[in-house]
Structure formats: C-alpha cells, structure tokens
Amino acid sequence: MRRHSLTALFPLALAGWLSACGGGGTSSGNTGTPSATLAEQIKALEESSQLPKLDRSSDIRGPDADNNGIRDDIDAWIAAQPISDVQKKAAQQMARVQQAKLLADLNDKEALQALGERSAAGIVCLGDVFMPERQKGRDLRSQLEAIMANTKERARQYIAYNRAVSGSSGRLPEGNTCEP
Numbered sequence: 206m207r208r209h210s211l212t213a214l215f216p217l218a219l220a221g222w223l224s225a226c227g228g229g230g231t232s233s234g235n236t237g238t239p240s241a242t243l244a245e246q247i248k249a250l251e252e253s254s255q256l257p258k259l260d261r262s263s264d265i266r267g268p269d270a271d272n273n274g275i276r277d278d279i280d281a282w283i284a285a286q287p288i289s290d291v292q293k294k295a296a297q298q299m300a301r302v303q304q305a306k307l308l309a310d311l312n313d314k315e316a317l318q319a320l321g322e323r324s325a326a327g328i329v330c331l332g333d334v335f336m337p338e339r340q341k342g343r344d345l346r347s348q349l350e351a352i353m354a355n356t357k358e359r360a361r362q363y364i365a366y367n368r369a370v371s372g373s374s375g376r377l378p379e380g381n382t383c384e385p
Contacts, residue, residue, distance in 0.1 A: 211381050238265055257282040259355045265307050265362050274301040279353060286345075291383075297335040298384045299327040303353045307362050311369040326382035334383065 209222045227281045241249065250256040257308040260278045275283075275297060302324045309320055331342035354363040 213328055257285075257352060259352060261356055263356065263358050265358050266304075269294070273297075276300075276304065276353070279304075279349070280350065288345075289334075292334045292342075292345075293344070295330045295383055296345055296349065297331070299331055299350055300353065302327045303349055306366045307353065307359055309366055309369075311365060317370055318373065318375070321370060321373060325375055325377050329377055330381075330383040333381070 239275045247256065258281075260280060262268075267278070269275065270277055271280075273280070275343075279300050280297070283293055283300060286296065288291065288296070302320070305320055305323070310316055321363060326348065331346055332339040333342075335342035335345075354360040
C-alpha cells in the first residue's frame with residue numbers, strides 16, 4: 206500500500222473548517238455587534254459537545270496520565286463515541302499509532318517502516334470491526350488524524366512525519382490485525 210500524502214491534509218482541513226465557523230466581522234444579525242472570536246466559537250462548540258474538548262497545549266505529546274500511548278483527551282473522545290467496545294478498542298489501536306507518528310524519530314528509517322506496518326494493521330483492524338460498513342472505520346480514522354493534530358505544533362509534526370515517509374510503500378497485512 207502506498208502511504209497517502211493526503212492524510213497530511215486532515216489537520217489542515219480541520220483548521221480550515223474551524224476558521225470557516227467565523228471569526229472577526231459582525232454577527233449575522235443587524236445589531237452590528239462583533240461576532241464571537243474563533244476561540245470563543247470553539248469553546249462554545251466544545252461545551253455543546255459538537256466538538257471534542259481537546260488539549261491545546263504546545264506539548265506535542267500532551268497529557269497521558271495512564272501511559273497507554275493515547276492522549277487523555279483522545280481517550281475520552283473515543284470512550285464517548287456511540288460504537289461497540291470492540292470498535293473502541295480498534296480506535297484506541299489507531300490512536301496509539303497516530304500518537305506514535307507525532308513522536309517518531311523522523312531520521313530512523315527502520316522505526317518509520319515499523320510504524321507504517323503498525324498503521325496498516327490499525328487501518329485493517331478498523332475496517333474489519335466495522336464490517337460490513339468499512340467506510341465508518343475509514344471516517345473514524347480520518348477524525349482521529351484530524352483531532353490528534355489539533356495544534357500548530359502537532360500539525361507541523363504530523364506534516365513532517367508524512368514528508369519523512371513520502372514515497373515509502375508496504376502491504377496491507379492479512380488476517381486479524383487487531384491488538385489483543
């Protein structure tokens with residue numbers, strides 16, 4: 206399987222979507238009052254649960270109190286999803302891979318290849334646990350990619366990771382690729 210450089214666009218698409226929510230200018234009414242800032246709009250969307258409450262620290266790793274390889278905010282987001290426990294476990298597997306991508310040594314080609322293999326396993330696992338609706342697994346993976354690269358630092362690191370693996374290839378694994 207060829208690594209898709211399009212995955213680097215998900216954080217940028219999320220940022221574009223968030224900025225499309227508004228920012229600056231006046232409200233849509235005729236009051237002439239300034240509209241809420243982007244930060245205020247994001248906070249309101251988080252409080253209404255339309256957006257997950259995400260860690261926005263400059264730390265690429267972010268908080269992981271239980272050291273399971275997934276940021277705590279992402280763990281909470283996965284737990285809140287209306288999916289089965291098996292599907293949540295597959296989402297956690299993919300989230301660990303995404304987190305590892307943000308923390309990878311971009312000069313270690315062997316480690317990047319191993320991470321690519323873990324990523325392929327996570328992709329297959331997500332697809333399998335959502336059968337016969339594989340697209341739901343793909344959509345969940347895309348959401349994870351976007352929300353995990355939710356800060357400028359994380360987005361830059363994710364883009365750097367994708368550049369480092371650009372042109373690499375591998376095969377999708379066969380059989381059960383879900384972690385025990």
